[in-house]
Amino acid sequence: MINFWKAVTLLSAVIAAAQCLTCRQCPVGIFGTCLLGSDVTCNNATESCYRGEAQFNATGTLTLHTRGCLDSDLCGKTLTGSILGAGYTSSFQCCTTNLCNGAGSVQISVIAALCCAVLASSLGGTWEL
Template sequence: MNNIWKAAVVLSAFIAAAQCLTCRRCPVGIFGTCLFGSDIQCNNSTESCFRGEAQFNATGSLTLHIRGCLDSDLCEKTLTGNILSAGYTSSFQCCTTSLCNGATSVQLSLTAALSAAILASLWGLWEL
């Protein structure tokens, strides 16, 4: 009888692990490109994958994109706040199936990412 309980516990652990949601993770994305993306397995309490945007009021045109796991209570919400006295607005769109929050990210080195950001900002100045 003891072996049956052990087998039941192991089977339950495999079922719980199989039900964890897998989401795309992007801690920083600019100009539509994720800089350090990967796939992650959410913990059992997380019910949603999300795509989010953060726009800083001072820059206006710079929008950061993020992706990952999120508790459902933050889905479809818009939040505002301040970081180092710079105001920001962020929003989250959620989905509930594995890898539903976007395509595989492009991996860029930090040097390439910073160069792209500088060139894009200079391009905006040339258009003025």
């Protein structure tokens, strides 16, 4: 009987963990580069990961990118407004699987390791990664 309750407890924990969505979070990105990005586990009320763009009307060419968790009610929407008198348009594209809104931080580590390997080989030394 004890094994039965252990199994029920474990199954409940697995189901609860599976329902939490993990998304790539990027508070601000410019020219395709995310500044201060990380992975975040969304709360149970958040149903989607998103990629968003905000374009300021005055600049026309500067587009800011964001990523994170979002309530599905805002998915596919385009919003307009103004900040300090500058008009902007923002849009949100959503998806519903783990890390579907962008690359994880693991790729940055791989790129850094490759750069170190190339640098080490060009210096003629032997390095272990």
